[in-house]
Amino acid sequence: MGAILEIKHVSKFFGGLAANSDVSFELAEGMIMGLIGPNGAGKTTLFNCITGYYPPSRGEVIFKGRKMNGLEPNKVCKLGMARTWQKVRPLAKMSVLDNVMVGALCRTNSLKVARDIALEQLKVVRLDRKADFLAGGLPIGERKKLEVARVLATRPQLLLLDEVMGGLNPAESEEIIQLILDIKKHGITQMVIEHDMKAIMRISDRIVVLNSGEKLAEGSPEEIVANQAVVEAYLGSEH
Amino acid sequence: MKTILNKLGNNRGFSPVAISLWIAALAGLALFPQFVDNPYALHVMILFFLSTIMGESWNILGGYTGQYSVGHAAYFGVGAYTTMMLMQYRQIPPWLGMWAGVAVVMVVALVIGSICFRLRGPYFVLASIAVAEIMRLCAVNLKDLTNGAEGILATEIPPFKIGATVVTDFLSKVPFYYIGLSFAVLTIVATMLVQHSKLGYYFQAIREDQDAAHALGISLSFHKNVALLLSAGFTSLAGSFYAIYVGFIDPPTVLALDISVQIVLICIIGGIGTIYGPVVGSLVLVPLSEALRSNLIAQGIFKLGLASEESGVGVFLKENLAHAHALIYGILVVVVILFMPDGVLGFARKLFTARNRGNA
Ligand SMILES: Nc1ncnc2c1ncn2[C@@H]1O[C@H](COP(=O)(O)OP(=O)(O)OP(=O)(O)O)[C@@H](O)[C@H]1O
Ligand SMILES: [Mg+2]
Numbered sequence: 001m002g003a004i005l006e007i008k009h010v011s012k013f014f015g016g017l018a019a020n021s022d023v024s025f026e027l028a029e030g031m032i033m034g035l036i037g038p039n040g041a042g043k044t045t046l047f048n049c050i051t052g053y054y055p056p057s058r059g060e061v062i063f064k065g066r067k068m069n070g071l072e073p074n075k076v077c078k079l080g081m082a083r084t085w086q087k088v089r090p091l092a093k094m095s096v097l098d099n100v101m102v103g104a105l106c107r108t109n110s111l112k113v114a115r116d117i118a119l120e121q122l123k124v125v126r127l128d129r130k131a132d133f134l135a136g137g138l139p140i141g142e143r144k145k146l147e148v149a150r151v152l153a154t155r156p157q158l159l160l161l162d163e164v165m166g167g168l169n170p171a172e173s174e175e176i177i178q179l180i181l182d183i184k185k186h187g188i189t190q191m192v193i194e195h196d197m198k199a200i201m202r203i204s205d206r207i208v209v210l211n212s213g214e215k216l217a218e219g220s221p222e223e224i225v226a227n228q229a230v231v232e233a234y235l236g237s238e239h
Numbered sequence: 240m241k242t243i244l245n246k247l248g249n250n251r252g253f254s255p256v257a258i259s260l261w262i263a264a265l266a267g268l269a270l271f272p273q274f275v276d277n278p279y280a281l282h283v284m285i286l287f288f289l290s291t292i293m294g295e296s297w298n299i300l301g302g303y304t305g306q307y308s309v310g311h312a313a314y315f316g317v318g319a320y321t322t323m324m325l326m327q328y329r330q331i332p333p334w335l336g337m338w339a340g341v342a343v344v345m346v347v348a349l350v351i352g353s354i355c356f357r358l359r360g361p362y363f364v365l366a367s368i369a370v371a372e373i374m375r376l377c378a379v380n381l382k383d384l385t386n387g388a389e390g391i392l393a394t395e396i397p398p399f400k401i402g403a404t405v406v407t408d409f410l411s412k413v414p415f416y417y418i419g420l421s422f423a424v425l426t427i428v429a430t431m432l433v434q435h436s437k438l439g440y441y442f443q444a445i446r447e448d449q450d451a452a453h454a455l456g457i458s459l460s461f462h463k464n465v466a467l468l469l470s471a472g473f474t475s476l477a478g479s480f481y482a483i484y485v486g487f488i489d490p491p492t493v494l495a496l497d498i499s500v501q502i503v504l505i506c507i508i509g510g511i512g513t514i515y516g517p518v519v520g521s522l523v524l525v526p527l528s529e530a531l532r533s534n535l536i537a538q539g540i541f542k543l544g545l546a547s548e549e550s551g552v553g554v555f556l557k558e559n560l561a562h563a564h565a566l567i568y569g570i571l572v573v574v575v576i577l578f579m580p581d582g583v584l585g586f587a588r589k590l591f592t593a594r595n596r597g598n599a
């Protein structure tokens with residue numbers, strides 16, 4: 001299978017700080033790519049560069065063979081790439097259902113169709129009972145689920161999940177893991193940022209490790225666990 | 240028909256109660272001039288309609304889309320000026336001129352939008368104020384076009400005819416009453432249609448979180464500009480209506496910062512981003528401003544015996560309360576923001592639901 005996403009020599013500078021420097025890798029269609037690295041390694045920055053939140057300072061992002069540099073986030077979403085936010089961004093004064101409908105309206109002009117899609121996505125993340133609640137009032141675990149339901153409603157081919165398990169209890173995390181595996185079964189490619197090593201090893205087909213903005217290693221979960229540099233730079237800092 | 244009603248109602252459709260209320264209110268308002276011919280009562284009603292139109296117009300951009308423009312005087316004034324200039328200098332009747340006003344205002348709005356929408360939050364607010372001030376200065380200084388600070392006086396409004404029959408000669412307040420009522424209903428219905436459409440969902444998403452909305456496939460520039468065009472177009476109608484009703488405009492009365500602030504206050508006091516917020520805001524503000532104008536507050540204090548008319552305090556109140564508009568508005572806004580962050584309407588809803596819960 002071909003690469004759905006190619007990241008070529010991407011760098012991003014904030015003043016003098018290189019939050020990403022010369023990062024390159026490819027994502028094969030249908031796989032789950034884990035993106036790990038210590039705090040401040042540049043994972044979220046890379047997501048921002050890929051989805052057009054801001055353009056990379058150097059390098060290019062190629063999605064489905066198309067160069068994405070400078071494309072606005074809404075166009076990127078329309079092309080089939082959607083992301084969640086590490087710091088969740090619920091549309092607070094709208095209902096849970098309305099939040100997901102906003103996502104669904106990316107593919108339809110009909111409120112009725114959007115409502116059906118949204119209800120279906122809410123069922124998938126088991127949030128349908130809270131459909132009429134205000135999004136701003138949900139506890140963190142449910143806000144994370146809402147993020148996922150909302151991007152799924154945009155019918156993406158590539159899904160970028162930024163720490164959707166952060167702050168969740170083990171039961172909730174397990175639910176999300178099952179959800180991610182389910183999404184994979186539907187043929188949606190995913191890139192997942194996660195600090196929970198057990199989870200990331202379980203779900204990922206491949207893993208890229210970032211450290212201080214640079215790509216430190218790339219490989220299968222087994223290769224990454226056995227990689228001495230990774231153990232020192234990343235795992236070593238935690239254990 | 241049913242789908243139209245569904246669109247007009249809330250998410251669950253238009254309830255029979257809401258339909259009945261609407262019909263009753265419309266019938267009452269339509270018959271009002273048949274039973275009341277007191278010109279002052281009609282005048283206050285016309286001001287109420289005008290205020291509602293202005294509030295509903297701002298609400299589309301400020302309330303639903305979250306772009307707090309404090310420069311809507313620009314659209315109000317440009318609409319008013321276009322209509323008046325066409326009538327006085329080109330003999331184009333106002334019921335045609337006001338649509339030209341809408342067109343001119345929309346062009347102006349697109350220019351303003353392209354400048355201001357690059358900015359967010361307080362910077363957008365400041366830019367909107369600045370641009371409106373530029374429009375005011377243009378009106379003051381482009382004397383050949385606008386007659387500068389002297390303003391424009393409507394010498395005569397041509398009678399409105401269909402064929403050879405004169406429908407109205409605009410000599411009484413009644414035609415203005417019905418025009419105001421129609422425009423107020425028009426803006427309310429437009430707001431309902433917006434709220435229950437894809438556009439409304441996108442506007443509100445932008446209000447809640449621009450970046451999240453952007454990432455969900457919403458073009459920020461396109462939707463902000465659509466909201467602005469709708470909002471500015473309706474504000475322009477309000478301006479034209481005001482100009483023809485009062486018969487005189489000059490820069491301080493239609494292009495001043497006062498107007499911009501007034502428009503925002505209608506919504507803040509009633510409830511931002513709700514269909515009926517501006518109606519409620521107008522119900523509070525119009526009587527208040529009339530009471531201040533005719534010194535009703537001082538009279539009331541004397542009647543209640545809180546102070547005597549001859550005492551030093553009484554004389555002070557009598558002389559100053561009528562001119563204390565700004566102060567009293569200021570106090571009102573502070574009270575509303577502190578105690579009713581969702582406006583009077585939001586506050587009433589909360590009281591209502593709390594009471595219902597208490598009963599259950
Ligand atoms: N907008 C910005 N302006 C300046 N510096 C930034 C900006 N965004 C990120 N940074 C810096 O870039 C570096 C990478 O940040 P980033 O958020 O990408 O890390 P991360 O890998 O996602 O970390 P975490 O695991 O904590 O989420 C950090 O040093 C951060 O302080
Ligand atoms: Mg991060």
